[in-house]
Amino acid sequence: MLVKNKNWKWIIIFMLPLAAMYITFFIYPFGFVFVSSLMKWNGISPMEFIGFQNYAKLFRATTLQISVRNNVIWALSLGFLQIGLATIIAFILARRPRFWKSLRTVYFIPKVISGVAIAMLWKAVYNAEYGALNAVLSLITGQEWSHNWLGEFATALPAIIAQEVMYIGYFMIIILAGVMSIPTSYYEAAEIDGASVWQQETLITLPVVWGIIVTAMTLAMAYGLRHFEATFLMTGGGPGHSTSTLALMMYDKIGARKLGQASTIGTILVIVGFIVIVTLNQTLGRKSLTGEDQ
């Protein structure tokens, strides 16, 4: 008990700064976003309670349907495709092939560079006139390629998702750490019993690190649901609204001074994110997400 500890005054003093910041930036916003989602509010005049009208209005908007669809595509691409690709790399690197440490370091480089710089980079790669992608494709196929990858309805969304999915560095590192923590004796024993590499990976590695893979999938899906930056910078949601996401819509609502509606989208983001985290952990396996024993 706090009162039983003779240092209780110190404990309060030491906890106070963190408590103040945590309450201001995590707990209060959590309540605020819910409450203001029920309000008509332009950010200047006082809030006006309107019940669930913001929700009703939003659910009728076509942009919302497009955004939700895109967010689902994002979540699935990151959660399954990216994690799948990252898992294979992690399994290969865990067997310590030549240069594995250098490879691990290099794969992670794009993740330390800012999302803005990466977006500028891929905007240049995808450009119709001077982009590297068209030039490479022309070189390989011998035909003239002049796709405007980010400007065409059919290619814009896949193009933005592809550049993000292929940067596997972050999740690869998390999964790799899990695989490397498996004692080598397991594999030695399997080797003696005549298990092939494929059998070792599917029967030993995969079950042992399954919890970590599920954690990675959960995080990746959560990122997909709250995606904002690359799309905002590369297409701004266009062409039309074809690449819009919920977070992008929310930002547009703030720009239009519809803060109540923006909060409504914020609330949807929080709830959907929570549902994804809980369902994935319930269906695919139980694992504390923070690595804390609970």
Next chain:
Amino acid sequence: MKRLRTIVIEVFKWTYLLFFFAIAVLPLLWLILTSFKTEAEFNTAPLAMPEFWQFENYINAVSVANMHVLFMNSIIIATTATLLNLLVTSLASFVVSREEFAFKQTISNVIVAGVLMPIVAFMVPYLAIIRNLGLYDTRMALIVTYAAINIPISFFLIKSFMVNIPKDLEDAAIIDGCTFAQRYTKVVLPLSRSGLVTAGTLTFIWSWNEFIYALLLTSSSSVRTIQLGISFFTTQFRSDYPSMYAAVVLTMIPSIIVYVFFHDKIISGLTAGAVKG
């Protein structure tokens, strides 16, 4: 037969590894090469090596984009946010890892669970909070926000580190007459240096790269961060794209330097949470 199979597997394995190596490196190299080209070359031969290396692009970049202001703001904001974050989280981690009190475990779990919060969803609340604090469009707005957003991860890393420091050391210090605060400053903090560096590196890189809240919480060019600055480059540079890419390359350098020196810390910091579970 078995030999052939091993060869096929080896080929497949290395193709796979090299493909992702290429994805991570080639676009970056292409951007760097492009940043040394003349505009004419850039338009006609996107894949060729620069015929004459245009170092002027970098001089243009610095003068057109007001790079010194952008860099200065980013350095001030990322450094101060990191220090504030470390101060706040190390104080709390110290108490949570060294003292017994009611609801300690619950408080600790709630703080760490913050990593799961979709921070993007808090655009409206953060805008309101920052306005009410009178911090809108100041560097302080971003300093406080960045320090706060990184509390869960830093707290987790520093606390995991402090828990493992032997209690005996502190007991000895108490006998020598150390006060509560001195146990923090003279015993536990110096011994947690490695954990602090890991948490600090992650917070610094995150803050240096942050874009969304820089966009939302500041508006004037005098407090603009480098990342926000980049997003205005397209209009600033008109059609001088090679110079623009030179500016983009310049903004990448600090993150890459930090990564070169601290990649072990970064990798161990990111994996700490995953493996322990």
